[in-house]
Amino acid sequence: xxxxxxxxxxxxxxxxxxxxxxxxxxxxxxxxxxxxxxxxxxxxxxxxxxxxxxxxxxxxxxxxxxxxxxxxxxxxxxxxxxxxxxxxxxxxxxxxxxxxxxxxxxxxxxxxxxxxxxxxxxxxxxxxxxxxxxxxxxxxxxxxxxxxxxxxxxxxxxxxxxxxxxxxxxxxxxxxxxxxxxxxxxxxxxxxxxxxxxxxxxxxxxxxxxxxxxxxxx
Amino acid sequence: xxxxxxxxxxxxxxxxxxxxxxxxxxxxxxxxxxxxxxxxxxxxxxxxxxxxxxxxxxxxxxxxxxxxxxxxxxxxxxxxxxxxxxxxxxxxxxxxxxxxxxxxxxxxxxxxxxxxxxxxxxxxxxxxxxxxxxxxxxxxxxxxxxxxxxxxxxxxxxxxxxxxxxxxxxxxxxxxxxxxxxxxxxxxxxxxx
Numbered sequence: 072x073x074x075x076x077x078x079x080x081x082x083x084x085x086x087x088x089x090x091x092x093x094x095x096x097x098x099x100x101x102x103x104x105x106x107x108x109x110x111x112x113x114x115x116x117x118x119x120x121x122x123x124x125x126x127x128x129x130x131x132x133x134x135x136x137x138x139x140x141x142x143x144x145x146x147x148x149x150x151x152x153x154x155x156x157x158x159x160x161x162x163x164x165x166x167x168x169x170x171x172x173x174x175x176x177x178x179x180x181x182x183x184x185x186x187x188x189x190x191x192x193x194x195x196x197x198x199x200x201x202x203x204x205x206x207x208x209x210x211x212x213x214x215x216x217x218x219x220x221x222x223x224x225x226x227x228x229x230x231x232x233x234x235x236x237x238x239x240x241x242x243x244x245x246x247x248x249x250x251x252x253x254x255x256x257x258x259x260x261x262x263x264x265x266x267x268x269x270x271x272x273x274x275x276x277x278x279x280x281x282x283x284x285x286x287x288x289x
Numbered sequence: 290x291x292x293x294x295x296x297x298x299x300x301x302x303x304x305x306x307x308x309x310x311x312x313x314x315x316x317x318x319x320x321x322x323x324x325x326x327x328x329x330x331x332x333x334x335x336x337x338x339x340x341x342x343x344x345x346x347x348x349x350x351x352x353x354x355x356x357x358x359x360x361x362x363x364x365x366x367x368x369x370x371x372x373x374x375x376x377x378x379x380x381x382x383x384x385x386x387x388x389x390x391x392x393x394x395x396x397x398x399x400x401x402x403x404x405x406x407x408x409x410x411x412x413x414x415x416x417x418x419x420x421x422x423x424x425x426x427x428x429x430x431x432x433x434x435x436x437x438x439x440x441x442x443x444x445x446x447x448x449x450x451x452x453x454x455x456x457x458x459x460x461x462x463x464x465x466x467x468x469x470x471x472x473x474x475x476x477x478x479x480x481x482x
Contacts, residue, residue: 111460114320115404119313159372162401166365174361189411192364196402198317264475265311269468273461280456 096215100222106199107230107272108279113199117231118268120190124247127235128228129183133176133191135224137168138200142220144168145208152209161204162195169194199227234271238262295425298418302429305478308405309437310471315405318396319438320463328392329442330435335382335397337431339374340406344427346370347410348420367410368401375401405434440470 104110107117116134121127144164145152152160173191177184184191194200203223208216236246242262244252261267308314315336322332350366379397383390390397400406409430413423444466453462 111320112317114316115313118316158398158401159369162368162372163365166368170361170364173364189408189415192411193314193404193408195364195368196404196407198399198402201402261472264472265313266468266471266475268313269464269471273464273468276461276464277457280461284456 096218097222100219100224100226101229102226104223105226105230106223107227108275110199111276112202113197113227114272115193116190116197117234118265118272120187121231121235121238121268121271122242122263123239124232124235126183126186127231129176130187130190131224131228131231133172133187134194134197134200135221135228137165137172137194138203138224138227139217139220140168141165141200141204142208142216143213145204146211146213146216149209157209158201158205161201161209165200165204166195199223230275233275234268237274238267238271242267293422295421298422298425299429299432300480302426303433303436304474305480307433307437307474307477308408308430309434310467310474312408314408315403315434317399318403319441319467320460322393322396323438323441323445323463326439326442326446329438331389332393332396333431333435333438335378335393336400336403336405336434337428339371339378339400339403340409340431340434341424341427342374343367343371343406344409344413344423345420346374347414348418348423351414363414367407371406371410372401405430437470441467444470 100106106113113134116130120130141161141164145161148160148164169192172194173184176187176191203220207219211219240246240251241259244250244256244258259267262271302308306312309316309319318332318336323329347367347370350370351363354360354362354366375398378400379390382393382397409427413426416426418426445463448462448466457465
């Protein structure tokens with residue numbers, strides 16, 4: 072068991088997965104077509120609730136769950152929904168799941184529900200979910216759509232975590248509430264403020280642009 | 290809430306808690322349509338109009354849902370009203386000005402998924418605003434959105450002529466400019482008393 076795992080790693084974990092076409096749908100959302108860093112969609116929650124890593128994780132997971140469920144339902148109903156009213160139907164499907172998630176989060180943790188505020192309801196208008204429903208789930212089989220939703224959702228969680236932890240680290244000196252820096256650390260208050268959201272996203276995008284540029288030179 | 294004057298609601302929604310720069314609502318059109326001054330202005334007007342109509346409808350819907358005791362239908366009914374209003378505006382613009390219709394392109398139907406509009410409806414419900422207050426709140430939010438869009442368009446028109454390094458071109462520089470704009474809007478927080 073251990074040996075085979077090791078073999079996988081030496082080959083490059085992602086490369087070995089990508090050879091299998093069915094996992095391709097899953098992988099593309101994580102890295103190549105990452106919804107936040109590459110496609111730059113679904114920006115509102117990305118900037119608004121990433122002031123701490125915990126909020127970012129909760130928001131990302133909620134969005135991912137809605138995305139997977141709506142992809143599943145949209146693709147299983149894709150032959151029944153008339154073309155003219157498809158967008159309206161998708162929005163209704165998404166709104167239903169968001170309402171479920173909203174009540175679920177309220178049941179799990181009232182504090183979390185308070186700190187995320189209206190942004191849970193605003194998952195309805197997250198362009199990422201609607202765009203996956205329209206561009207992918209309405210044209211592909213149920214299995215593929217669920218994989219696509221899972222990949223995109225996890226890619227979204229990953230991006231939110233990147234932003235949330237950087238903002239919390241610099242703005243509050245902690246990650247997930249655990250202090251990282253000594254008390255003498257001067258917090259960069261600006262990172263928690265709205266402006267910090269724009270700056271942090273710009274920094275991450277810049278980072279990925281530089282990576283891409285380096286790759287092209289090679 | 291009762292003591293809050295209409296004027297302070299307006300200032301609060303448009304400047305102090307600007308929907309785009311403080312609440313991050315409506316970022317997609319903010320980044321997408323802010324390339325040219327002219328389209329930015331008209332987009333702002335269209336969004337403001339949809340905001341006012343849907344906010345009025347949301348007020349009525351909220352009262353209705355309270356009466357039949359079905360708060361879980363809130364989100365679904367709001368989004369349907371917004372989608373219908375956007376459809377109406379789209380038909381209106383198509384009839385009145387086909388040129389504007391083409392200029393706004395895909396962003397016109399996308400007003401439906403503009404979080405600023407749904408956000409507005411949800412916030413006003415949470416704050417328990419009455420009819421008049423809701424109207425002023427929607428007007429303020431629309432003005433703030435238009436203001437942010439126009440400011441951004443002006444800045445980006447200037448950016449076209451300046452030399453920026455290749456790696457920051459496009460989204461990165463736009464986000465940095467938006468961040469600085471957001472910082473400067475924080476200066477308005479002194480207005481609230």
